[in-house]
Amino acid sequence: MQKSLHIDPVKCTGCLQCEMACSYEHTGAFNPSRSTIKVFTFHHEGRFAPYTCTQCDDAWCQRACPVDAITVDASTGAKVVSDDKCVGCKVCTIACPFGTINYSQATGKVAKCDLCGGDPECVKACPTAAITYINSDWTGYDRMMASASKSLPAAEAAAS
Amino acid sequence: MSWTQKILRVNLTEGTCTAEALNMQWANDYLGQRGLASKYLTEEVDPKCDPLSPDNKMIMATGPLTGTMASTGGRYSVITKGPLTGAIACSNSGGFLGAEFKNAGWDMLIFEGKSPEPVYLWIENDKTELRSATDLWGKSAWETDDILHQVHQDPQVRIACVGRTAEAGCLYSGVINDKHRAAGRSGVGTVMASKNLKAVAVRGTLGVGNINDMPKFVEAINAGKAVLAENAVTGQGLPTYGTQVLMNVINGVGALPARNMKNAGFEGAENISGEAMHEPRASDGKPNLTTNASCFGCTIACGRISTIDKTHFSIENKPEYWGASGGLEYEAAWALGADTGVDDLDAITYVNFLCNEDGFDPITFGCTVAAAMEMFEDGVLTTENTGGIELKFGSAEAFVAAAEALCSGEGFGQDLALGSKRLCDKYGRPELSMTVKGQEFPAYDPRGIQGIGLNYATSNRGACHVRGYTVASEILGIPVKTEQTDTDGKPELVKAFQDATALVDSAGLCLFTTFAWGMDNIAPQIDGACEGDWSVERCLEVGERIWNIERQFNNDAGFTSNDDKLPKRLLEEAIKGGPTDGQVNRLGDMLPKYYEIRGWTDKGEITDETKQRLSL
Numbered sequence: 001m002q003k004s005l006h007i008d009p010v011k012c013t014g015c016l017q018c019e020m021a022c023s024y025e026h027t028g029a030f031n032p033s034r035s036t037i038k039v040f041t042f043h044h045e046g047r048f049a050p051y052t053c054t055q056c057d058d059a060w061c062q063r064a065c066p067v068d069a070i071t072v073d074a075s076t077g078a079k080v081v082s083d084d085k086c087v088g089c090k091v092c093t094i095a096c097p098f099g100t101i102n103y104s105q106a107t108g109k110v111a112k113c114d115l116c117g118g119d120p121e122c123v124k125a126c127p128t129a130a131i132t133y134i135n136s137d138w139t140g141y142d143r144m145m146a147s148a149s150k151s152l153p154a155a156e157a158a159a160s
Numbered sequence: 161m162s163w164t165q166k167i168l169r170v171n172l173t174e175g176t177c178t179a180e181a182l183n184m185q186w187a188n189d190y191l192g193q194r195g196l197a198s199k200y201l202t203e204e205v206d207p208k209c210d211p212l213s214p215d216n217k218m219i220m221a222t223g224p225l226t227g228t229m230a231s232t233g234g235r236y237s238v239i240t241k242g243p244l245t246g247a248i249a250c251s252n253s254g255g256f257l258g259a260e261f262k263n264a265g266w267d268m269l270i271f272e273g274k275s276p277e278p279v280y281l282w283i284e285n286d287k288t289e290l291r292s293a294t295d296l297w298g299k300s301a302w303e304t305d306d307i308l309h310q311v312h313q314d315p316q317v318r319i320a321c322v323g324r325t326a327e328a329g330c331l332y333s334g335v336i337n338d339k340h341r342a343a344g345r346s347g348v349g350t351v352m353a354s355k356n357l358k359a360v361a362v363r364g365t366l367g368v369g370n371i372n373d374m375p376k377f378v379e380a381i382n383a384g385k386a387v388l389a390e391n392a393v394t395g396q397g398l399p400t401y402g403t404q405v406l407m408n409v410i411n412g413v414g415a416l417p418a419r420n421m422k423n424a425g426f427e428g429a430e431n432i433s434g435e436a437m438h439e440p441r442a443s444d445g446k447p448n449l450t451t452n453a454s455c456f457g458c459t460i461a462c463g464r465i466s467t468i469d470k471t472h473f474s475i476e477n478k479p480e481y482w483g484a485s486g487g488l489e490y491e492a493a494w495a496l497g498a499d500t501g502v503d504d505l506d507a508i509t510y511v512n513f514l515c516n517e518d519g520f521d522p523i524t525f526g527c528t529v530a531a532a533m534e535m536f537e538d539g540v541l542t543t544e545n546t547g548g549i550e551l552k553f554g555s556a557e558a559f560v561a562a563a564e565a566l567c568s569g570e571g572f573g574q575d576l577a578l579g580s581k582r583l584c585d586k587y588g589r590p591e592l593s594m595t596v597k598g599q600e601f602p603a604y605d606p607r608g609i610q611g612i613g614l615n616y617a618t619s620n621r622g623a624c625h626v627r628g629y630t631v632a633s634e635i636l637g638i639p640v641k642t643e644q645t646d647t648d649g650k651p652e653l654v655k656a657f658q659d660a661t662a663l664v665d666s667a668g669l670c671l672f673t674t675f676a677w678g679m680d681n682i683a684p685q686i687d688g689a690c691e692g693d694w695s696v697e698r699c700l701e702v703g704e705r706i707w708n709i710e711r712q713f714n715n716d717a718g719f720t721s722n723d724d725k726l727p728k729r730l731l732e733e734a735i736k737g738g739p740t741d742g743q744v745n746r747l748g749d750m751l752p753k754y755y756e757i758r759g760w761t762d763k764g765e766i767t768d769e770t771k772q773r774l775s776l
Contacts, residue, residue, distance in 0.1 A: 013399075013451075013452060013453055013454040013458075013461035013463075014453055014454050015454035015455075015456070015457060015458050015459060015461065016256075016454075016456055016457060017229065017457060017459065020228075020229040020457065021229065023367065024229065027367060027369075028369055029366075029367030029368060029369025030227060030228050030229050030367060030368045030369065031263060031365070031366070031367025031368065031369070032259075032263070033263065033316065033364070033365035033367070034365070034367065043339065043483075043484070043485070044483030044484055044485070045450075045483070045484055046450035046451045046453075046465035046466075046467070046484030047451070048451075048453070106365065125229070127231075127385065127389065127459035127461075128461075
């Protein structure tokens with residue numbers, strides 16, 4: 001079964017535990033600047049939005065890479081950057097429509113979410129379940145369910 | 161290790177930034193943040209100096225857990241000699257700035273001297289430089305934050321700055337970081353502005369990885385997070401209502417002071433409570449509260465993000481205040497609301513926005529207006545003094561006008577900038593200032609809660625609830641319930657809370673964790689992060705050492721046992737009505753015992769024996 005990261009921004013409080021978990025897993029230090037999941041704060045709207053790679057099935061970044069540094073992890077479906085091959089050309093960062101593959105001056109390579117080999121650390125660190133790791137076929141269904149539940153009273157009112 | 165072991169010394173007179181090694185002996189004795197910076201301050205600053213002179217220094221300090229994945233591990237403190245009190249000042253703030261300092265590789269920044277021109281400090285990891293802030297002078301904290309983000313073209317830059325009130329010399333201006341978090345009390349921002357230092361902008365990308373025993377640390381912080389999640393206060397009450405969960409609770413037990421503490425109990429409390437912040441309003445159907453929010457690394461998320469009703473008189477013609485920003489915490493809601501008799505949630509949210517925008521302490525401001533209102537109603541102040549403001553208790557219009565006057569720095573605003581002690585002295589009514597050591601009381605009436613009165617009287621930075629929050633025990637039963645109107649056992653309770661708090665404030669953690677955490681939850685986290693054995697006993701000893709070094713600074717500055725007192729009103733004018741009817745604070749029953757268990761003389765001086773025991 002393929003699984004996907006599922007993000008519910010409404011639940012996010014902006015604590016950055018996900019960024020620390022991600023950076024610790026990949027660099028050995030708590031370093032939000034090296035995290036491949038980012039929480040954005042929209043101050044005047046009072047909103048927070050965690051955002052990361054959605055692991056496109058047919059991935060722009062992978063197609064754009066001139067040295068085949070991006071490969072698929074067969075066990076998770078994650079698109080994974082090989083540091084040995086990446087030359088830091090940044091073409092993938094232009095190709096990605098979501099901006100979720102990024103260049104790091106610290107390494108001279110690009111970095112993106114690799115789903116931690118199937119056990120994402122950000123999910124475990126999130127205190128409010130704003131980030132979950134779910135069956136890919138179920139992405140979006142919780143929102144559909146919420147809409148469905150709202151439609152019921154309206155439908156009942158119309159019927160009565 | 162967890163410390164970066166690096167300090168940045170910024171000499172503003174000379175315009176130099178110099179890296180130096182952290183004194184590790186002191187780090188072992190005082191841990192970090194509040195404790196360690198207090199040690200540096202006492203070693204480097206004459207306790208008798210003028211707080212607003214170049215002789216004073218200002219230290220911004222992180223703790224060893226700041227920037228780590230420990231829950232709430234993002235705190236920093238500003239330590240200096242405070243202009244409001246003349247005592248040692250230490251104001252603690254959350255947000256994201258502290259962790260950014262740490263990620264840039266610095267434990268502590270020491271500012272000394274005074275710059276000839278307005279400057280700001282730019283830190284990008286090892287790169288540090290003072291830059292001109294001439295064009296930032298005169299700007300609010302919010303404008304300064306926006307401009308510096310534009311200049312540096314990096315949304316991840318974190319900024320601390322002072323607003324216009326600090327520049328104008330208001331004695332209770334804070335340092336604002338991340339737009340709505342504040343090192344708020346005792347005038348630490350006034351000291352910053354007196355040095356012509358407008359802002360500190362930081363970008364840190366080095367990470368925090370210098371943990372002594374990572375597996376042990378991760379196990380301890382995960383255990384801590386589980387305790388916070390399962391606790392009713394930190395897992396439910398604080399995320400839902402913020403600290404405003406307390407408004408109705410404290411009012412219900414007869415300990416919510418109202419109208420310059422003339423009495424306890426405020427009939428309008430419900431209207432300005434945490435519950436009220438959830439109620440949809442008539443104009444647009446939206447509640448005051450937009451969302452709760454976390455500071456760096458915090459799994460509690462008590463922060464309030466609010467909006468004001470766009471049709472409210474305070475902002476109907478000011479679209480710049482129509483967006484969401486930092487909302488009311490309990491102490492602010494009490495001082496701006498109950499203490500002034502104003503129960504208009506939108507009016508006090510607006511003034512709370514102004515506190516953040518122009519950087520001033522809502523507790524001292526609210527209490528100062530409350531004292532002015534009492535003088536106005538007594539006829540000591542007239543509209544001639546107030547610039548035409550009908551400064552009556554309960555008037556939202558008058559209160560908003562007073563706040564705007566303070567921000568303008570003109571007219572009656574200059575009186576309000578003094579704080580209540582100097583204001584009441586100026587108009588010949590010193591007894592109406594509800595202060596200890598010149599700093600205003602927070603939101604718990606010491607007549608209705610005995611122990612908190614002793615804590616206020618002995619707090620090293622003047623009246624303050626977060627120096628020894630015995631309310632946890634006396635009202636909420638944490639960790640054990642004590643009777644709020646008893647004085648027995650309170651000296652011991654106050655000492656225990658004060659020492660434990662000093663340790664938490666030195667670790668990089670938030671005090672609010674202690675609604676759920678005891679020292680047995682905190683010590684293992686420090687022990688995992690720092691070298692050496694950090695047992696519960698050692699943590700408490702370090703806390704006691706910190707308390708005493710602060711006390712020594714104050715004693716050397718000229719404070720005596722005569723300054724460990726409460727205003728006459730709280731000792732002699734009994735509460736009328738309600739659950740605490742007839743109560744006054746019985747400080748005299750508690751203070752001698754407190755001195756005794758502290759190992760101080762009956763004059764409040766630290767004995768040689770105690771100094772030796774604590775290696776002072």
